[in-house]
Amino acid sequence: MAVSHRDPQFVAAIDQGTSSTRCIIFDRNGSIVASEQREHDQIFPRGGWVEHDATQIWVNTRLVCSQALATADLTATDIAAVGITNQRETAVVWDRATGEPIHNAIVWQDTRTEELCDELASAGLETPDRDRFKPSCGLPLASYFSGPKIAWILDNVDGARERAERGELCAGTIDSWLVWNLTTDDEGRGEPGRPLHITDITNASRTMLMNLATGAWDPATCAAMGIPMAMLPEIRSSAEVYGVVRERGVFGGVPIAGILGDQQAAMFGQAALDEGSAKNTYGTGNFLLVNTGERPVFSEHGLLTTVCYKLGDEATVYALEGSVAVSGSLIQWLRDNLGIISTAPEVEDLATAVPDNGGVYVVPAFSGLFAPRWRPDARGVIVGLTRFSDKRHIARAALEATAYQSREVIDAMNADSGIGLTELRVDGGMVVNDTLMQFQADVLNVPVIRPKVIETTALGAAYAAGYATGVWTLDEIRTNWAEDQRWLPEMPEDERERLYAEWNRAVERTLNWV
Numbered sequence: 001m002a003v004s005h006r007d008p009q010f011v012a013a014i015d016q017g018t019s020s021t022r023c024i025i026f027d028r029n030g031s032i033v034a035s036e037q038r039e040h041d042q043i044f045p046r047g048g049w050v051e052h053d054a055t056q057i058w059v060n061t062r063l064v065c066s067q068a069l070a071t072a073d074l075t076a077t078d079i080a081a082v083g084i085t086n087q088r089e090t091a092v093v094w095d096r097a098t099g100e101p102i103h104n105a106i107v108w109q110d111t112r113t114e115e116l117c118d119e120l121a122s123a124g125l126e127t128p129d130r131d132r133f134k135p136s137c138g139l140p141l142a143s144y145f146s147g148p149k150i151a152w153i154l155d156n157v158d159g160a161r162e163r164a165e166r167g168e169l170c171a172g173t174i175d176s177w178l179v180w181n182l183t184t185d186d187e188g189r190g191e192p193g194r195p196l197h198i199t200d201i202t203n204a205s206r207t208m209l210m211n212l213a214t215g216a217w218d219p220a221t222c223a224a225m226g227i228p229m230a231m232l233p234e235i236r237s238s239a240e241v242y243g244v245v246r247e248r249g250v251f252g253g254v255p256i257a258g259i260l261g262d263q264q265a266a267m268f269g270q271a272a273l274d275e276g277s278a279k280n281t282y283g284t285g286n287f288l289l290v291n292t293g294e295r296p297v298f299s300e301h302g303l304l305t306t307v308c309y310k311l312g313d314e315a316t317v318y319a320l321e322g323s324v325a326v327s328g329s330l331i332q333w334l335r336d337n338l339g340i341i342s343t344a345p346e347v348e349d350l351a352t353a354v355p356d357n358g359g360v361y362v363v364p365a366f367s368g369l370f371a372p373r374w375r376p377d378a379r380g381v382i383v384g385l386t387r388f389s390d391k392r393h394i395a396r397a398a399l400e401a402t403a404y405q406s407r408e409v410i411d412a413m414n415a416d417s418g419i420g421l422t423e424l425r426v427d428g429g430m431v432v433n434d435t436l437m438q439f440q441a442d443v444l445n446v447p448v449i450r451p452k453v454i455e456t457t458a459l460g461a462a463y464a465a466g467y468a469t470g471v472w473t474l475d476e477i478r479t480n481w482a483e484d485q486r487w488l489p490e491m492p493e494d495e496r497e498r499l500y501a502e503w504n505r506a507v508e509r510t511l512n513w514v
Helices: 054-072 114-122 146-156 162-164 174-182 218-223 262-269 328-338 346-351 391-417 434-444 456-468 474-480 495-507
Strands: 010-016 020-026 032-039 081-088 091-095 169-173 198-200 232-237 241-246 253-260 277-282 284-293 304-307 317-326 362-365 381-383 424-427 448-451 482-487
Touching: 010 054, 010 456, 020 054, 032 054, 054 081, 054 174, 081 174, 081 456, 091 174, 091 424, 114 198, 114 381, 146 169, 146 218, 162 169, 162 381, 169 174, 169 328, 174 253, 198 253, 198 391, 241 456, 253 262, 253 456, 262 277, 262 284, 262 304, 262 317, 277 391, 277 456, 284 304, 317 391, 317 424, 328 391, 346 391, 346 434, 362 391, 381 495, 391 434, 391 495, 424 482, 424 495, 434 448, 434 482, 434 495, 456 474, 456 482
Parallel strands: 010 081, 081 253, 198 232, 277 424, 424 448
Antiparallel strands: 010 020, 020 032, 091 169, 241 253, 277 284, 284 317, 304 317, 362 381, 448 482
């Protein structure tokens, strides 16, 4: 029999990631009550192209939400609010009348817009300028971001541009797609005032189309990319009641009250709410964020200026970010493409079966190199192979690649801030790997700290929604954070620097391939 409460005591988070969709239900202590997960297809139409079926993602979302409620033995009346977090730069374009996507979602890792970015960098300029839009949006021109992806769909789907100009199409990141579907009735038609076409300011800040200073879509950038502003969602804060789930939905009648891009959600879940606080998330990619307070800081060393969060009518809080395209997905590649392992946890068993990497380095530049190098011409390499090398050395080198890439980003962050990092809070699926966490502490020469709740991305979305509906205060969110384990550096300085120098030699081999 389902538990019943006069006042809802739980908050649900929809965590729509690159490889799977999850629904996690949290109690007032920030503890997990139920968690359900379902993977979706990774579609690779050609080299460098990565797509998702947006309809499949929506079907999976409904399924995991229903399963999580059943697992927790709860009903929608027990849920105070729903928060959403999502893979950020993945872009969807759909029909405003039918709700049907006109093309597969183009994933953040996809590189097909590289030529378009080159054209935009050169338009009307004697010297190509990849930082052309950076004063407005804080981002370099790169295939990573969703604005060029939307433009590509308009240019390459028959009739799409004309339909967009007539107001027949909607565009957005995955959060917009989910909210649209959560607030649309079962026949695909919006009830009065519905469906909602919105996004939050953190997701908007990853499109290249939003002006950081105003928090609104930038007309000049949208015009340069050929994107009609009418197809873009309304930009809202990260924590407010946007609307409610349609009555016949799995969370029917529950307020949707929090939206954060996945890395900003992890910051919120780590309670990194104060200026100078930082975290590193180890997921499909690696993402380091440092809170810079109520002013955007522009990097001189290859980091991104982005929005950290905005709570209702309060001032926008900004962050510097270092984005690494491939970390956890490298382990998936070992499993699915090379067959070296059959399950992800096996990589640690292989890696610990040898004392070191045997001189082998893996640089997973599958989508080029992101921060701090921003080299779209790079491609992945495995170097240092001899007849002595085997799959154990490759597994160890794959784990170590994540730690080296994180060091590159942290070195850039230290250079920008002028203040050395003293500890690193970590989260994400890979932090259960003790070998990786110890190596990360060794390579950085600072303590690495894992919280008790490592699902900080979902937790952050829940916190945002709970904050907006009065479930938690900011002080309670800070108090809920608790340390689980700490790794201290053990590696001698000369060994640390020798390994890192070898890594940099390996990175040089990835360049100028495209």
